[in-house]
Amino acid sequence: MDAPLITIEEPGSFAWRVFHERHPAMIAQLCAAHPFGPDVRDALTALLHETTAGVVKPLEDDALDHDVWSAWTAERIGRPWAESSFLWAESYFFRKLLAATGFFAPGPWRGVDPFAPMKRAELTNAATVETLKALDELAGLSSADRDAAVVRAAVWGNQADLAFQLSAGAGTEGAGPISGSSEEFWSLFGEPGPVHLVADNAAGELSADLVLVDRLLATGRAEQVVLHVKPHPYYVSDATPKDVLEVLHHLSGLPGEAGEVGRRVQDYLREGRIEVRAHPFFCAPLDFAEMPEDLRADFTSAAVTIFKGDLNYRRLVGDRHWPASRPFTDSVSHFPGALATLRVLKSEAVVGLDPDTVAALDAEGEPWRTKGSHALIQTSPGE
Numbered sequence: 219m220d221a222p223l224i225t226i227e228e229p230g231s232f233a234w235r236v237f238h239e240r241h242p243a244m245i246a247q248l249c250a251a252h253p254f255g256p257d258v259r260d261a262l263t264a265l266l267h268e269t270t271a272g273v274v275k276p277l278e279d280d281a282l283d284h285d286v287w288s289a290w291t292a293e294r295i296g297r298p299w300a301e302s303s304f305l306w307a308e309s310y311f312f313r314k315l316l317a318a319t320g321f322f323a324p325g326p327w328r329g330v331d332p333f334a335p336m337k338r339a340e341l342t343n344a345a346t347v348e349t350l351k352a353l354d355e356l357a358g359l360s361s362a363d364r365d366a367a368v369v370r371a372a373v374w375g376n377q378a379d380l381a382f383q384l385s386a387g388a389g390t391e392g393a394g395p396i397s398g399s400s401e402e403f404w405s406l407f408g409e410p411g412p413v414h415l416v417a418d419n420a421a422g423e424l425s426a427d428l429v430l431v432d433r434l435l436a437t438g439r440a441e442q443v444v445l446h447v448k449p450h451p452y453y454v455s456d457a458t459p460k461d462v463l464e465v466l467h468h469l470s471g472l473p474g475e476a477g478e479v480g481r482r483v484q485d486y487l488r489e490g491r492i493e494v495r496a497h498p499f500f501c502a503p504l505d506f507a508e509m510p511e512d513l514r515a516d517f518t519s520a521a522v523t524i525f526k527g528d529l530n531y532r533r534l535v536g537d538r539h540w541p542a543s544r545p546f547t548d549s550v551s552h553f554p555g556a557l558a559t560l561r562v563l564k565s566e567a568v569v570g571l572d573p574d575t576v577a578a579l580d581a582e583g584e585p586w587r588t589k590g591s592h593a594l595i596q597t598s599p600g601e
């Protein structure tokens with residue numbers, strides 16, 4: 219079954235506004251945060267122009283991923299950006315943005331994460347400080363309440379997404395999930411085995427994810443955890459291997475439970491019980507249904523895979539205008555094993571909802587799919 223792809227063509231639609239409102243704001247923020255010279259600023263202005271009013275142009279750098287991107291873009295070169303799917307266009311936009319800031323070229327900006335100042339600020343802002351302090355309360359909870367709290371923090375941690383906050387502002391935790399529960403999440407775990415977590419944002423969200431990882435290992439539900447992150451800076455705040463180290467460095471210097479978690483996770487890394495991987499496909503403009511064989515084999519070996527966040531969800535179910543009541547298990551039948559998704563809704567694709575829930579949400583007259591005020595937990599036991 220297929221539904222129409224979400225594209226960036228329709229003026230006023232969510233995807234159109236990401237290109238025409240969010241991206242200009244993001245580029246202004248980058249130029250304020252870094253003393254980029256005229257060459258970089260001109261390249262960023264040209265990128266905005268190309269992606270909002272032009273045709274798709276090839277990459278001009280010779281970075282290591284140049285050839286793979288040539289294959290991913292071949293069919294689209296010379297065609298209007300407006301015709302592109304949202305998923306493809308946004309991914310290529312971020313790849314081109316890195317090229318424009320000199321990330322791949324010899325020179326002073328090589329390897330410099332343009333989003334690092336924003337991620338760093340988020341790690342120490344009031345909301346993150348409060349969330350990390352609240353971890354101290356975990357010790358006084360029953361085991362079941364602790365399980366629920368850790369999952370809730372990991373789900374709502376997904377609200378801390380700096381690309382999203384460029385247009386929506388920082389959010390506050392909403393009501394319970396519109397689908398699923400922490401019990402449903404934990405029921406996926408049987409005999410201890412390798413658990414994979416496909417991370418999303420750095421800073422606050424990654425901190426909450428590491429608390430979940432710590433819980434998985436401490437309770438024996440996971441015997442090893444593989445943490446998948448992005449190989450390059452992406453979607454503003456997505457976590458890279460460097461971000462994992464920065465977050466751990468920060469956590470392990472804190473007092474209380476946050477510090478304990480940070481130091482335990484560092485020990486797990488030293489022992490090889492946590493492994494960090496950054497497969498190039500995590501920055502690909504494609505659905506997970508199209509993942510390469512090596513990554514598929516990796517996921518096949520997992521007892522459970524946890525997908526965090528909005529973008530991973532879009533790539534998992536297909537970034538299309540699905541009927542919201544399409545069964546979640548049908549959408550993820552391409553995936554080789556048991557999985558859970560923990561996501562705050564920040565874009566249009568959604569499946570697996572009860573029709574009454576959809577009717578109630580529609581009746582509120584709010585853009586509930588894109589507002590960042592609703593969360594979901596969806597699971598599939600695999601074959």
Ligand SMILES: O=P(O)(O)OC[C@@]1(O)O[C@H](CO)[C@@H](O)[C@@H]1O
Pocket residue numbers: 236308376379381382418419453526527528529530532564565
């Ligand atoms: O994957 P994440 O961090 O949860 O969300 C990514 C996101 O902010 O980017 C897209 C628009 O820029 C939307 O899909 C979504 O709101």
